[in-house]
């Protein structure tokens with residue numbers, strides 16, 4: 001089998017993009033995706049993203065993604081920016097292109113996202129509403145109808161205060177004094193596979209630099225330590241606001257660079273702005 005692909009990255013969170021517009025089912029299996037993501041024996045990536053035909057009214061395309069461990073997450077913030085850039089590079093016309101900023105509406109397992117391609121190359125994504133009930137994360141840290149905000153969780157012999165937010169996918173956020181001191185490779189997998197998270201979790205370790213500047217490191221479910229996580233940055237801003245640590249708009253500084261996140265007061269939705277760049281195309 002020969003597969004055409006293009007590699008994209010958003011702040012170093014990197015993906016293999018596949019033009020799957022002719023078929024509603026991904027053209028490779030999760031285990032083939034895992035092989036392609038291998039950084040030694042494959043192309044190397046944090047995940048594989050498929051541009052699939054739309055199935056819902058008023059949407060342009062459908063995104064599905066496999067993590068590098070072959071699991072399928074509901075949503076990916078950096079990945080969907082890369083998908084918008086991929087569609088544009090394929091010559092797919094945007095909506096409202098006469099205004100100078102084009103839009104795509106992309107269906108995901110977490111709902112429909114609207115993406116705006118800006119003239120400076122950045123992409124803004126309407127990431128929708130955060131979900132806060134324990135049953136929505138999901139986590140058993142609290143009763144199903146309660147919010148897990150600043151609750152203690154014992155991991156790796158230490159008690160961490162955590163806040164849980166779903167952006168369609170699960171996030172556990174913990175604020176620390178010094179984010180560089182966290183041994184991600186040791187504590188990350190223990191958070192990810194903790195029994196209080198029945199669908200596993202992404203985990204964000206956050207240092208507050210100022211009310212509009214947070215520094216983040218992430219351990220992703222199904223991908224491990226990555227250079228950036230868009231859904232994680234959105235979940236982090238929500239956790240920071242809920243715990244009184246930051247304003248509703250902030251720069252989230254990641255190892256791969258900054259994301260600008262806003263939690264709109266007027267509509268309650270999260271807006272994420274950041275880059276998405278093509279790296280190379282190939283055939284495997």
Ligand SMILES: N[C@@H](CCC[C@H](N)C(=O)O)C(=O)O
Nearest residue numbers: 073076077078169229230231
């Ligand atoms: N890097 C992504 C998140 C990808 C999915 C995640 N690993 C999960 O399993 O939920 C982002 O930018 O949001």
